[in-house]
Amino acid sequence: MIVIENITKIYQTRRGSVTALDGVRLEINDGEFVAVQGPSGSGKTTLLMTIAAMLRPSRGHVIIDGHKLYQMSVGKRARFRAREIGFVFQMFHLIPYLTVIDNVLLAAGVTADKNPTARAMELLNVLGLRDRAQHKPSALSAGEKQRTAIARALLNNPTLLLADEPTGNLDPANADVVLNHLSAFHKHGGTVILATHSRRAEQLVDRTVHLQNGVIGNSAGCSPSN
Ligand SMILES: Nc1ncnc2c1ncn2[C@@H]1O[C@H](COP(=O)(O)OP(=O)(O)OP(=O)(O)O)[C@@H](O)[C@H]1O
Numbered sequence: 617m618i619v620i621e622n623i624t625k626i627y628q629t630r631r632g633s634v635t636a637l638d639g640v641r642l643e644i645n646d647g648e649f650v651a652v653q654g655p656s657g658s659g660k661t662t663l664l665m666t667i668a669a670m671l672r673p674s675r676g677h678v679i680i681d682g683h684k685l686y687q688m689s690v691g692k693r694a695r696f697r698a699r700e701i702g703f704v705f706q707m708f709h710l711i712p713y714l715t716v717i718d719n720v721l722l723a724a725g726v727t728a729d730k731n732p733t734a735r736a737m738e739l740l741n742v743l744g745l746r747d748r749a750q751h752k753p754s755a756l757s758a759g760e761k762q763r764t765a766i767a768r769a770l771l772n773n774p775t776l777l778l779a780d781e782p783t784g785n786l787d788p789a790n791a792d793v794v795l796n797h798l799s800a801f802h803k804h805g806g807t808v809i810l811a812t813h814s815r816r817a818e819q820l821v822d823r824t825v826h827l828q829n830g831v832i833g834n835s836a837g838c839s840p841s842n
């Protein structure tokens with residue numbers, strides 16, 4: 617279970633401080649599929665990054681299965697992240713000079729999977745990318761890039777998958793393919809937290825959480841003001 621305990625994140629910039637999250641409390645059960653919605657700048661990416669053990673909050677705790685993420689040493693947190701958490705970024709974040717299979721295998725460096733190449737090929741197969749394994753990202757469509765990013769996120773068999781607007785750059789057909797893969801991960805027992813504006817995603821998830829100015833609002837559907 618994930619407990620987000622009163623998280624505040626203040627970014628310090630040269631022009632002053634920006635409060636991106638302001639006392640967020642949230643509990644997410646194992647195996648839950650949660651959508652995070654909210655306008656641009658409401659704090660969705662910041663929230664996902666703090667849950668992903670990638671961004672230390674200014675105040676509060678993120679506790680996953682009893683582990684307080686930001687009380688771990690840097691090394692322990694990195695290993696925990698590699699083992700337990702997959703992250704799909706909006707802009708794919710693929711390395712342009714590596715092939716598809718090598719981009720997927722990037723995630724293998726930190727864990728002890730005996731045959732990461734076989735696992736990577738199995739994922740590429742499931743994601744419809746078997747024929748693209750030796751291509752560079754520049755030769756891929758946007759949908760193929762995002763499926764490569766999903767394969768990378770799933771390589772280490774994470775228990776938690778975070779996806780930050782993974783369909784934002786995709787046409788509806790490719791967006792559906794990506795959402796279906798997230799849904800399949802969820803159906804196999806994984807926990808998914810998805811930042812999205814997608815209406816279709818709302819039909820797939822167990823629960824939608826609304827963020828506004830770094831604060832969690834009414835989670836019982838769309839508020840009339842947005
Ligand atoms: N590194 C940073 N330094 C300073 N301010 C930041 C930084 N990252 C985000 N912010 C600010 O924090 C607030 C929340 O940003 P965040 O990226 O979490 O929003 P978001 O909901 O993901 O927006 P979008 O839908 O546009 O992706 C915004 O006001 C943003 O300008």
Ligand SMILES: [Mg+2]
Pocket residue numbers: 660661662780
């Ligand atoms: Mg964002």
